[in-house]
Structures are given as structure tokens and as C-alpha cells.
Amino acid sequence: MLMRQIDTIAIFRRLFITWRVLGIILWPFNKYLRIVYDLLMNIFVTFGFPLHLVLGIIFSTNQEQFFINLVIGIASVSCTLKHLLLRYRLSEMLMVNEILARLDERVHTNTDYDYYKRFIERPCNFMINFFTRCYFAVSITALLTALVTGELLYPAFVPLAWRTSISQYIVAILFQFAGVSLQIVQNIANDAYGPVVLCMLSGHVHLLANRVSRVSHSSEENIAGNSTDLALCIEDHKLLRSTSNTVERIVSASYLVQFVGVGINLCIGLVYLLFFADNYFAYVYYSLHVTAIMIELFPCCYFGSMLECEFHDLSYAIFRSNWPTQPRAFRRNVVNFTELTLREVTLYAGGMIRINLDSFFATCKMGYSFFTVIQSMK
Template sequence: MFELVTGRGTGNATSKDAFVYFFKGCTIVGISPPKNAGPLYYMWSFIVNLICIITSPITGTVGFVIKYLQDIITTVQFLSGLQAGLNLIGIPVKCATVTFALKRLRGMEPTLAIMDARYTRPEDVALIRNAAVMGNRLVLFFGTSYFLYMLFTVLPPLINGNPPLSVWIPFVDENQSTLHFCVQIFYDLFIMFFVLFHQALYDSYGAVYIYVISTHFQLLVRRVGNLGTDATKSKDDNMKELVDCVVTHQQILELLATIEPVISTTMFTQFLIISSILCVTMVNMFFFADRSTQLASTLYFLCVLLQTSPCCYFATELKADSEKLPLAIFHCNWVEQDQRFRKVIIYFMHHAQMSVELMAMKLFPINVGTNISLAKFSFTLFTFIKEMGIGQEATN
């Protein structure tokens, strides 16, 4: 299984192998039961998702406000909890969207297998193999980044003898007894680990699927550019190759139509909350936090940017790759082909000129420009708070 990350021994890797880590992770968090799942698995699924998906958005926001108003936690603890709690607001929507779409995502694999079978040249097979490896590396990269943030968040409080998060638990007071204190620590670690596990899956899958589809656009551009250049092929062979390229293009668009509604919902949810999260994190970093909390908040700040940046980047690359297809059609050797070939190439050119751009709920384009704009907006909010003197007054 680790060869899908290292790239060794993956000579026969296919496009669907890019999703191995994602679907394994979905099984671990209980939203994709294996074929032999028994009562214990469904019990585990119920517990994990009840705590992480249903109760954590409440305990992660309302709970910290209640504790802060009762002077149970400090301002630093409140802001550290709030910056994470705001991110939890979107997790039920993202979880429900991905869970209900898993069957459709699995349904893309037969089409990908058909498309893979068209490529036998070593350079094309290598590109597919790289896509398979890259997909799993992306999931692992998200998970590693989030758990690194967890490590720097929980270690300083534990070293000082305090609960890592002090998440609100009804009828549990960490200062009342040793048992309550241990329950608080266990609950904090459990909820943080599995919430981050959920987030890593829902934030990475979009980038993985877009990367795989972009790879097939690159392969199609190569094929189209070589049309009519092989002197050993007859005009009928070139015609069959052209028709196959048209079919491949239609299949790519079908895959995009399958994945776009899923990515659209999860990215829109993240776009709505990212600016407020970044703003609260910066207020905590610059006005209240000590050195250890500043380090953890800096890692969290980067992780929040990571939630949308790869997907936006690969969506921008996908659009760029799709725009290369009309140029490849124009530069293929259509001049020396017969009338049938030229008629089909005109049809192909017409449909290939439609730009491929993913949208978040048909409101925001999913691209690097949108991601930068949201980051800039968060800095604007922070500047407004700073000019109002809110942070300085709270510090004093």
C-alpha cells in the first residue's frame, strides 16, 4: 500500500488507484462500510460520526463561549477554540455531501479504466502512474499537515498539566476530580484526531479527482496532436482514432459532470467560513497568544489555507489543460485527411472550445484568484479590528 506513495513497484497503477487512500480513510471514519462490515463497524461509525459530525460543531463553538463567559478558560484558550470551532461549522455539510456521493465517485472507476486502456505508450502509462501516486500523496500530505498542527496544539497544554482543548462536555468539570480531568483529556484528543481525519479527507478528495481528470486532458491533447502524423496508418485508421478522441473527450466531460456538484458544495462551504477563520486566527496570533500558541496558530493558519489552495490550484490547471485542446486540434495533420475526417474535426473543434471551469454553487469560480481574494478579505477584516483597537483593549 505504501508503494502508492513512494512510487516504487507501481508500474501497473491505474487512474482509480489514485483514490485508494481516500476510500480507505472513508472506511476508517465510518462513512464507507466494507463489504464484510458487521455490527461492531456500524457501532464504531455511529460513535465517531455522532461525536465528530453532530456534537462537535456545537461543543466547538457554543461550548467555548459558555466556558469563556463563566471565566473557566482564558482569552487565548477561547480564541484557539473558536478558530477551530468555526471550521467545525462546515464539517456536517461536507461530510453529508461526500457520504451521499461515494457511490457516484465509485461509479467513475469503470469509465477511468476504459480511458486508461487506450494508452499503451510508455510515456502515457508513466503519466497515469504519476497521477495514481500523486493522488495518494495529496491525501497523505493533508493528513500529515493537520496532524502536525494537532501535535503542536496538544503538547504544550499536556506538558503544563492542562487539557489540550477544554472542549465543553455536559456534566463534566475538569477541575472537579481526576476522573473528570482524564475524561476531558481523552475526549479532547479523540475529537481532535477524528475531526482532523474527517477534514483531511473532505479537503483532499477534490484536488485528487481534479488532478486525475486533468491528467486525462493532457493525455487527450497528446493524442489529438499526433493525429494524422503516423505514415503507417491509413485514412480509415486516422478516422477511427479521431472518433475515439471525440469519445474520450465526452467521457472526460461526463466525469466532470459527476464530480462537479460534489466539489461545488464542499468548496462553497469552505469559501463561506475561511475568511472569518483566518481573521480570528490572526487576532489570536498577534494580540493574545504566547509563543507556543503562536506556533500552533501559525500552523493552523497554514492548514486553513491548505484546505482550499490545492483544489483551487488544480482547478486552474484543469482549465488551462482544457484550453490546450483546441490548439492541439488545429495543429494536427488534418490537411492531408479526407472529407469525413475534416467534418468530424470541425465538430470536435466546436465542442472543445467550451472552457472547463469549476464553480462553487454557480457563484464563485474555483481557482487561484478566488482563493487569493478570500485570503485578502481576511486580512481586511483583521486590519479593521486592529484599527478599532479591539485587540489592544482586550489585552489591557
């Protein structure tokens, strides 16, 4: 028997710190102060920072500034849109947490606990750490580059005479660094939630398959107990399917924005790389940029495919149970349960793009096709 209890919500607590920083989830202080804080964060980060980047695109004076502003501006606007779409679904996120907490209570064996530690907790923590370190490394690198070159972090529109005044330059640098850092917090909340929740769901489906395969093996003669175990597994399956539908509603629109943003930025990066890049720094920067935006898309697609596979494998887990030795009513329920598990579970972004590895590789193929067409034009 299990002596330790799993706690998937502990992983979400780390992720929800980002929502607290953004002023969305209540801190333990006066609610009116939170509203003021939330309002200031939205004016400064959600709208102010992307606006000054978009104005930088409009007022660009050369092609290098234009492409840099365009890439950063699209990424910033996409981040804002994803943040607003996920913010609207926050109550459903909290509901999913409650459901996962209920599913945690179903784990009663050390084998399942070990699976949770290795294939749920470790990947989720890795993804949160990966997104956090990579995104903040970008902001710190941009800050160091700006201080060395005496330029802004990004060549955006800043209504200050920062080239002629050290104090105004410091103000402009602080504004951009604070803005990009807080938007990075937004982006961590946006980009890490989907892969983490899909990893947890696929893991719980696998744990359900383990429970199903063990039904009636320990006590063949305990017919009532075996029927109860099977009924609980069927209820858990229904709960996981409904939770998958809820998660699809939460991430659908934001991932549509992400797929579109990745596609546009991929094309812009390749166009600049092939037609306008004229130094090694530009080649390295945009090559890494194209690679980074593809890596950003990979985790959600990977765990979307994992969720599909785990649901598909449930029907095989049912036949690993000791169903032949059970009464006719039990076997009838097994057949009905098998019919339920044969229904395909697939998540869609915006109701159009499947969130799985097929979509990821299709995006890679699109980028390669675009690359070859542009190269032939060059």
C-alpha cells in the same frame, strides 16, 4: 507500446480507507455491525465532538478561551458539514472511479505512462501524505501541550470534574484526542478528495491531448483507423466534460462551506492577532493558523485552474494532428471537435465561487484588505 498499465483507482483506494474507518464504505463483515459502528461514529464524532466545542464557546469565561474555541469550533462544524455533504455524494464518487478506470485503458504509450507517474500519481500521493501528516501533527501537538500544561486539548465544555480527579482528566483527554483524531480522518477525506480528483481529471485531459496530437501521424493512408482514433478522442472528450460536471456536483457544496469557513476563520484570526494577542505564543499560533487555512485552500484552487487550462489547450492539440492529409469528412470532424473544445470548462463552489487560483488570490486579497482596515482601526 506500453508494457505497464496505469491505475488511478489505486490512489483512491488509499483515500477511501478514511471512509472505511468512518464506517461508511462496507468492511467485509456483517452489515448490521457496520450500521451500529456507523451510528456510533456519527454520534461520537460527527455530532458529539463539534457540540462540546460549540458549548465551550457559549460557556467561555475569558477572551482567550473564546477565540480559541471559536476558531476550533468553526473548523469542526465546517468539517462536519463537508463530511455530510460528501457522504450524500458517495455513489457519484464511486461512479467517477469507474469512469477513470475506463480512461486508464486508453493509455498505450510509455510517454503517457511517464506523464501519469510524474504529474498524476506523484502529486496525488503527495497531497494525501501532506494532509495526513499535517493534520495528525496538529492533534499530537495538542495532546503533548495538554499533558505538559495539565489542561485539556481544547478549552471546550466537558461535564467532568477533570481539574480535581486524575481519572476524570484522563477520560476527558482521551475523549478529546479520540474525537479530534477521528475528525481529522473526516477532514482528510473531505480536503484531499477534491484536489486528488481534479488532479486526475486534468491529467487525463492532458493525456487525451497527447492522443489527439498523435492522430494520423503513424499511418496517413489508414483512413478508417485514423477516423476511429479521432472518434474515440471525441468520445473521451465528451466523457471528460460530463465527468467534470459530475465532480462539480460532488464538491460544489462542500467547497462553498470551505470558502466560507476559511473566510470567517481568517477574519477571526486577524482580529485576535491585532487586538487581543498579548504574548509571543499567541502571535506565532495565530500567524501559523492564518497561513495554514490558506494552504488548505490552495490545492483545490490550483488543480481547478489546471483543469481549465488543459481543456483550453485541447484545441491546439487537435491542430498538431496530421489532419491536412486526411479526407474531407475527417477534416469536417476535426472542425466540429475544435468547436466543442472551445467551450470553457469552469467548476463552481455553490454555483457562485470559481474553484481556481483567481478565487484563491481573491481570498488572500480579502484577508490583506481586512488586515489593513483593522490595523488602521487599532
